Amino acid sequence: MSSDLTAHSDNHLSQSGPATVALVGAEFGWGSSGKLSAVLSALRERPAPPLRFVGLASGLGRPLLAEHAVDAWHDLPDDPGRLAPAVREFVRSQGVRAAVVVLDGAAAAALLAAGVPTVFVDSLPFLWSEGDRAALPLDATVYCAQKSVELPPECLDVLADARALRWVEAVIAGPRAPEPAPAGARRSTGRPYRRALVSLGGLRAPKLGDPGHYPSLVVPAALEALAAHGVEEVHIAGNLPADLAGRLVDASIAPPRTTTGALGHGAFLERLADSDVLLTSPGLTTLLEAGGLRVPTVCLPPQNLSQIFNGRYHSQALGAPLRVLWPKDVLVEDGALALRSEGEDNALELIYDSIGRAAVGDDHRAVRTALRDGVLAALHRSTGVDDWGALTTTIGTGGAAQVADALLGVLSTPEPS
Known part of the structure; x- marks a missing residue:
């Protein structure tokens, strides 16, 4: 990441154009960007108002999202003390109407503080304990926690304080959205691996x-x-x-x-x-x-x-x-x-x-x-x-559609006058 907020495109739309949605994935691995990709694919399949997407941070995962129409990618400062003003400027300059953030608690908190309705996707809710509470955006507009095989009590104690907790299924996509295989289907049918x-x-x-x-x-x-x-x-x-x-x-x-x-x-x-x-x-x-x-x-x-x-x-x-x-x-x-x-x-x-x-x-x-x-x-x-x-x-496979619906619900809420 760079030391200043920098845009990789100068494409700006007026407020009368499509609603601008910010996308953010955690700088940890490729899972966050895979989830953003699945949500974008789900949005394409539903009736929705015209949307414009701009990316924030997510430097590692940008190549995974190349197949989607993201107008611009913006870097964030390395200095945590400069995060909030950089996000405020990003929101102002891009006219951001809403955001989808996967696992990046600091970015989600900065967007919320800047007045942006934010859908936060937590794919690892089982991981958290009291020591992680401060890093989680529990006041997110919608807090989408992905279901899990098990949920330790310490994580449930933390998530109980999420303002708008919504449990979702696995946030994944398949190639060309194939029909799911029937339960119990065996992939290998006994053949050796080649x-x-x-x-x-x-x-x-x-x-x-x-x-x-x-x-x-x-x-x-x-x-x-x-x-x-x-x-x-x-x-x-x-x-x-x-x-x-x-x-x-x-x-x-x-x-x-x-x-x-x-x-x-x-x-x-x-x-x-x-x-x-x-x-x-x-x-x-x-x-x-x-x-x-x-x-x-x-x-x-x-x-x-x-x-x-x-x-x-x-x-x-x-x-x-x-x-x-x-x-x-x-x-x-x-x-x-x-x-x-x-x-x-x-x-x-x-x-x-x-x-x-x-x-x-x-x-x-x-x-x-x-x-x-x-x-x-x-x-x-x-x-x-x-x-x-x-x-x-x-866990289920409908999480991408559920997150997409959460975003559309946020966008349908009138902006405060």
């Missing part, structure tokens, strides 16, 4: 030191396990640096046709739908999208706090241990979870430091070997799963 997709997200999180630590351990282990399982073709996608992805592919252990490269949201969903199996760092949006497409999915080791929950919920819903754990001398998950009562950042610090030490330590090869064995074992166990849509079915 085409795999490996997806890594969350590698540009604000407080993450070296984004190469996690993939340097996990990618070689995953590729070796896939080759041992008989996979012939694999693509590595996600927000890891392009030069790093190529360096991590060892032709002596990888499947014969291994490619790398980031994919836009639509292209990712199409590639996912065409894959026999997905190996992914357990971001919730990706797990739900894979479930909607009934693609067999194995969770790679978690790289942040929410992914511990996501991997557990995924295995619980599918009735099989489908996630790969870190060796206990790298990270004990319960130790990280115990720190969340003090706020998410405390747990993240432990997780990031643990992975970093493993990546540069003398025993990093032993860690890779343990992860390879864990991936291979999970792949074998995956053949016994009957319903790959169980997690998605539990």
Whole structure:
């Protein structure tokens, strides 16, 4: 992000033109932008007044939204003390009528303070405790919390104070919005896996030191396990640096046709739908999208706090241990979870430091070997799963439409005179 609010377009519309809606996604991974993409697709499918979209921040996820008509993207200052005046100027100059914000509590609070009705999308409500309360925009015009397999009591205590809480289903989209597969449908029908997709997200999180630590351990282990399982073709996608992805592919252990490269949201969903199996760092949006497409999915080791929950919920819903754990001398998950009562950042610090030490330590090869064995074992166990849509079915798939309806409801409310 830049030090000043800067626009990447000078396209301004008068107040008599389409209603201007601001879009904001958290600068953490690609899940937020995937949700914004799903909401924009849902808006296209409903009768709505003319709308103009402008993006705020979301630098990491902008490429995923390239297929949508976003008039301009604006950066925000790095200095938190300058956030509020920068947002006020953005609202004034762009004539912002409403906003949809995914997981960026600070941006949502600044928009609300600037008088903008704001729909806040919280896809990780199970994560919060009293230590996170101050970071959540509980006074959002509509607070859309995504349903979950489980909701710990500490998160419910916090969300009980949301002014306009609305529980929504999974905020996801599929390629060309396919008809959902029937419950209980089995994707693989017993055939061996030949085409795999490996997806890594969350590698540009604000407080993450070296984004190469996690993939340097996990990618070689995953590729070796896939080759041992008989996979012939694999693509590595996600927000890891392009030069790093190529360096991590060892032709002596990888499947014969291994490619790398980031994919836009639509292209990712199409590639996912065409894959026999997905190996992914357990971001919730990706797990739900894979479930909607009934693609067999194995969770790679978690790289942040929410992914511990996501991997557990995924295995619980599918009735099989489908996630790969870190060796206990790298990270004990319960130790990280115990720190969340003090706020998410405390747990993240432990997780990031643990992975970093493993990546540069003398025993990093032993860690890779343990992860390879864990991936291979999970792949074998995956053949016994009957319903790959169980997690998605539990949560539902109508969240994007529900968020779109919340926005349209906000826009239908007359502006104060």
